[in-house]
Amino acid sequence: ASTRDGVNWPRAQALAAAERASYIARNPESARLAGQAAQHLLFGVPMHWMNDWSTPFALTVSEASGARFRDADGHEYIDFCLGDTGAMFGHAPQPVAQAIARQAARGYTAMLPSEDSAPVAAELARRFGLPYWQFALSASDANRFVLRWLRAATGRSKVLVFNGCYHGTVDDVFVDLVDGVPTQRDSLLGQVHKLTDHTVVVEFNDLPALEAALKQGDIACVLAEPVMTNIGMVLPQPGYWEAAQRLIKRHGSLLVIDETHTISSGPGGYAQAHGMRPDALVVGKPIGGGIPCAVYGFTEELARRVEQAKRSAPPGHSGVGTTLSANMFAMAAMRANLEQVMTEDVYRHMFALAAQLAEGLRAVIAGHKLPWCVTQIGARTEFQFTPTAPQNGTQAQAILDGELEQIIHLYLLNRGLLITPFHNMLLVCPDTDENDVARLLSTFEECIKALLLN
Numbered sequence: 011a012s013t014r015d016g017v018n019w020p021r022a023q024a025l026a027a028a029e030r031a032s033y034i035a036r037n038p039e040s041a042r043l044a045g046q047a048a049q050h051l052l053f054g055v056p057m058h059w060m061n062d063w064s065t066p067f068a069l070t071v072s073e074a075s076g077a078r079f080r081d082a083d084g085h086e087y088i089d090f091c092l093g094d095t096g097a098m099f100g101h102a103p104q105p106v107a108q109a110i111a112r113q114a115a116r117g118y119t120a121m122l123p124s125e126d127s128a129p130v131a132a133e134l135a136r137r138f139g140l141p142y143w144q145f146a147l148s149a150s151d152a153n154r155f156v157l158r159w160l161r162a163a164t165g166r167s168k169v170l171v172f173n174g175c176y177h178g179t180v181d182d183v184f185v186d187l188v189d190g191v192p193t194q195r196d197s198l199l200g201q202v203h204k205l206t207d208h209t210v211v212v213e214f215n216d217l218p219a220l221e222a223a224l225k226q227g228d229i230a231c232v233l234a235e236p237v238m239t240n241i242g243m244v245l246p247q248p249g250y251w252e253a254a255q256r257l258i259k260r261h262g263s264l265l266v267i268d269e270t271h272t273i274s275s276g277p278g279g280y281a282q283a284h285g286m287r288p289d290a291l292v293v294g295k296p297i298g299g300g301i302p303c304a305v306y307g308f309t310e311e312l313a314r315r316v317e318q319a320k321r322s323a324p325p326g327h328s329g330v331g332t333t334l335s336a337n338m339f340a341m342a343a344m345r346a347n348l349e350q351v352m353t354e355d356v357y358r359h360m361f362a363l364a365a366q367l368a369e370g371l372r373a374v375i376a377g378h379k380l381p382w383c384v385t386q387i388g389a390r391t392e393f394q395f396t397p398t399a400p401q402n403g404t405q406a407q408a409i410l411d412g413e414l415e416q417i418i419h420l421y422l423l424n425r426g427l428l429i430t431p432f433h434n435m436l437l438v439c440p441d442t443d444e445n446d447v448a449r450l451l452s453t454f455e456e457c458i459k460a461l462l463l464n
């Protein structure tokens with residue numbers, strides 16, 4: 011039979027059809043709600059990308075708690091997607107639920123700091139090793155604001171990103187290398203500015219390319235995830251970041267580390283865990299336990315330059331803002347989450363489970379001689395359809411197989427297991443336990459067997 015990514019492809023397609031039929035039969039209430047939603051929701055869903063899951067129509071969630079959620083038809087799921095990191099500390103973690111319940115009776119937003127602001131900033135400083143902080147409503151916003159501050163502070167216009175990166179809806183970074191040529195990502199809607207004028211893109215793990223770009227002397231900052239996680243995972247090669255940081259410094263540029271996903275590496279993110287020294291750092295998604303908010307921090311020196319840039323500009327709109335940023339409600343959530351949820355102990359539990367998960371996935375893959383591999387960054391694990399892990403965005407892009415992903419995802423979902431859409435990423439949270447991981451592994455193996463049948 012013809013094979014693709016090591017699996018029997020006609021068999022995989024037959025399985026896909028069977029799983030879609032099974033989903034439709036299993037979820038009459040989600041189907042009814044999807045029909046209703048189609049009347050007044052654009053694309054039939056609250057966000058257009060909710061149609062891009064593996065399911066024939068959207069699965070409607072009725073409630074979520076800890077590592078589990080329930081759908082509108084009453085099925086229970088073990089959640090390894092966890093809101094693609096937004097719920098990395100479990101759904102509705104108790105301390106956060108209590109803090110926001112308290113805050114719910116005490117106001118949400120006032121354009122003024124609340125009593126939680128200073129303690130939250132102090133905790134961020136302690137944990138991430140950067141002394142000065144600001145807030146935003148999403149990681150996308152935080153990245154946008156940081157780019158603005160750093161261009162203003164350095165007087166340089168360009169930013170450098172790595173091919174295949176994703177930092178949210180930040181237009182500047184939708185630039186890819188296509189056959190080695192910087193090219194605006196053609197999926198980006200409604201962008202009329204020429205992004206390649208002010209965005210430089212190089213491959214991750216390519217020091218000569220990074221140096222050649224920095225040498226031009228016009229790059230305000232490098233914006234990077236310390237490990238690429240959005241095109242499938244791409245790990246830095248040993249010594250890469252040490253050398254890259256030296257180059258960035260030598261050429262008068264700045265390093266912004268986006269820890270929104272790599273906060274899976276530990277309470278202080280990947281940078282703290284691996285001795286990196288960024289000039290600025292961004293974290294969004296789970297920082298408030300799932301309540302919308304994001305944070306960004308600066309070194310003392312950069313903070314002074316940023317303050318100087320603002321003070322020397324005419325008064326008026328800065329382009330950094332949004333009315334609800336740093337609102338009292340999000341601040342209460344962050345305080346509870348940082349002080350009581352994102353602790354060393356919780357991370358130890360998640361690391362042990364993720365290791366069990368990664369080893370188990372490797373064993374299943376090896377047992378069936380599949381040409382796949384597994385990468386783990388703390389609580390984040392991913393399997394990829396390649397025998398050796400990719401080293402840059404181009405390689406990572408080449409091995410993506412959305413069709414095969416969706417077959418596996420839907421197979422798991424129909425059996426009460428949710429993993430992250432658009433790649434093969436699994437997160438564990440403080441409430442995930444060994445039985446949950448064991449169940450994921452045994453169902454994953456059943457799926458592989460079904461894909462390999464002759």
Ligand code: PMP
Pocket residue numbers: 148149150151153176177178179235240268269270271294295
């Ligand atoms: N940074 C990284 C590394 C991300 O992966 C994402 C989203 N996947 C973002 C920023 C943007 O987060 P949000 O969509 O919550 O703004």
